[in-house]
Amino acid sequence: xxxxxxxxxxxxxxxxxxxxxxxxxxxxxxxxxxxxxxxxxxxxxxxxxxxxxxxxxxxxxxxxxxxxxxxxxxxxxxxxxxxxxxxxxxxxxxxxxxxxxxxxxxxxxxxxxxxxxxxxxxxxxxxxxxxxxxxxxxxxxxxxxxxx
Amino acid sequence: xxxxxxxxxxxxxxxxxxxxxxxxxxxxxxxxxxxxxxxxxxxxxxxxxxxxxxxxxxxxxxxxxxxxxxxxxxxxxxxxxxxxxxxxxxxxxxxxxxxxxxxxxxxxxxxxxxxxxxxxxxxxxxxxxxxxxxxxxxxxxxxxxxxxxxxxxxxxxxxxxxxxxxxxxxxxxxxxxxxxxxxxxxxxxxxxxxxxxxxxxxxxxxxxxxxxxxxxxxxxxxxxxxxxxxxxxxxxxxxxxxxxxxxxxxxxxxxxxxxxxxxxxxxxxxxxxxxxxxxxxxxxxxxxxxxxxxxxxxxxxx
Numbered sequence: 001x002x003x004x005x006x007x008x009x010x011x012x013x014x015x016x017x018x019x020x021x022x023x024x025x026x027x028x029x030x031x032x033x034x035x036x037x038x039x040x041x042x043x044x045x046x047x048x049x050x051x052x053x054x055x056x057x058x059x060x061x062x063x064x065x066x067x068x069x070x071x072x073x074x075x076x077x078x079x080x081x082x083x084x085x086x087x088x089x090x091x092x093x094x095x096x097x098x099x100x101x102x103x104x105x106x107x108x109x110x111x112x113x114x115x116x117x118x119x120x121x122x123x124x125x126x127x128x129x130x131x132x133x134x135x136x137x138x139x140x141x142x143x144x145x146x147x148x
Numbered sequence: 149x150x151x152x153x154x155x156x157x158x159x160x161x162x163x164x165x166x167x168x169x170x171x172x173x174x175x176x177x178x179x180x181x182x183x184x185x186x187x188x189x190x191x192x193x194x195x196x197x198x199x200x201x202x203x204x205x206x207x208x209x210x211x212x213x214x215x216x217x218x219x220x221x222x223x224x225x226x227x228x229x230x231x232x233x234x235x236x237x238x239x240x241x242x243x244x245x246x247x248x249x250x251x252x253x254x255x256x257x258x259x260x261x262x263x264x265x266x267x268x269x270x271x272x273x274x275x276x277x278x279x280x281x282x283x284x285x286x287x288x289x290x291x292x293x294x295x296x297x298x299x300x301x302x303x304x305x306x307x308x309x310x311x312x313x314x315x316x317x318x319x320x321x322x323x324x325x326x327x328x329x330x331x332x333x334x335x336x337x338x339x340x341x342x343x344x345x346x347x348x349x350x351x352x353x354x355x356x357x358x359x360x361x362x363x364x365x366x367x368x369x370x371x372x373x374x375x376x377x378x379x380x381x382x383x384x385x386x387x388x389x390x391x392x393x394x395x396x397x398x399x400x401x402x403x404x405x406x407x408x409x410x411x412x413x414x415x416x417x418x419x420x421x422x423x424x425x426x427x428x429x430x431x432x433x434x435x436x437x438x439x440x441x442x443x444x445x446x447x448x449x450x
Contacts, residue, residue, distance in 0.1 A: 006166035015166060020176045090160055109161045140157050 001047050007106045008051045010095050018054065022046045044111035045121050048103060055099060093143040097136060104132040105140075242360070246376040250383045255407040258386075260399035267399065268414075270407040279407060281414045288411050295426065299416045306416065308424045359384060 001022065005015035022043065094102050100122060107113045107121070115133070119126045250256060258269040268281040276291035287298040297308045362374045373387040382403065388396040408414050 003164060003166045007161075007164060012166060016176075020179060023176050024179050086160065087164060090164060094161075105161060109158055110164065137157055140161075144157070 001043060004044060004106055004110050005047050005051060007091070007094060007110060008048070008099075008102060009054070010091060014054070018047060018050050022050055041113060041117055044107065044113055045117075048107060048111070048121060052099070052103070089144060090140075093140050096143070097139070101132045101136040104129050105136045108133055242362075242376070246374075246381050246383050249381045250401070250403070253382070253403040255404050257402050257404050257407070258399040259402075260397065269399075270404075272407055277407075279411070279414060286411050286414050286416050288408075297411055299411055299420060303421075304417065304419075305421045305423055306411065308422070308426055310426045 001019050002015055005018040006012055009015050009018065026043065026046065094105070097105075103122065104118055107118050108115065113121070115126050115129045119129045122129065254272065256271045258267065258271070260267055266283055270279040271277070278287075278289045280287045280289075284301060285298060286301075287296060289296045294310060295308055296310075297306060299306045358378060359375045360378050362376065363371050371387075371389040373385075373389060374383055375385040375387075376382065377384045383401055385398065385400050387398040390396050412418060
């Protein structure tokens, strides 16, 4: 959930706040909840909703200016450098995408939601979600392929 | 480092990981726990304060039926506990062990929903005593005295009556509901006779607790689902599922050390009017001597 929020917000602090709020809301309403889908889908969708709400409220595109505070995985130094570089480029490229496109990619690849579940979540057709996903990946390849 | 293909790009995105700090984890856990505790307190107080507010359908036949069903559910559960079982192998033996352990409890508290009506029931087994609090009825039945005491908030009246010999005579609708529970009892009995042949067993997680689920299949596709705490080895939830897969009723079960002393302990106002329609002792004698012919007279007296 934190990975998804971070990918969509580009800021670890904001992502932590988002996940925090999702869990608190979940705990508050847990006794009343009637889940139509699985718990994982519910929680991932809650993160996506909260991110969308946060972005709308602030009416601003989140830049990756403060992406430096994203904690890198603990791995051996040479790999870490390489992974951090690639990770930073990937996050940077994702941050340039329109939110709906970024959301389709992140929810499908990181949230493991099906295109149908994402379509229901975004209130659009499956074809639209698939197009966003396909064009998004193509764009990512171009952006990352042009790198060093 | 260049991306070589779509699959590489997808893999790279999947592998992106954000790591949280211990302090953030702690903050989330603490705040979520506090929210959960507040939610449970609120729900509990709403449940108590809304007890009489929700009696909007008290006079409908369905509501009476549901209340009857709730009482039957408790009594049937108690009967099931009290039934003498033979030890059988397989799943039935495990279920039997759980029932025996549960039976050792001083009190059993059931909380759930039957036919759309909320139910709170307390059962003590030695001797059998049953307390019930539903949305619009508070009742107590004692097997030793055979007396049923019921409070109807609509007219703020507590009515005490004798149920000896006519255990389901209170409203006639009990009979219809009772037949449903008789069918349930037959399922259990049949499963017992066939050495667990119709009892399936699987592991499940209910409300965060690992439990063993026993499924007793009915003749027409209905099911009784009995969940057992594998550590305490006691029944913690009973569900009745119809042939269409819909939940008919469910009860969560816990084991308090003490139960209610009387119906006043369940929120019945102390200034409620009391109507005791139990026949006097000499009338009972007359009734037994006349082979029950005095029943008509008794009905008029009531």
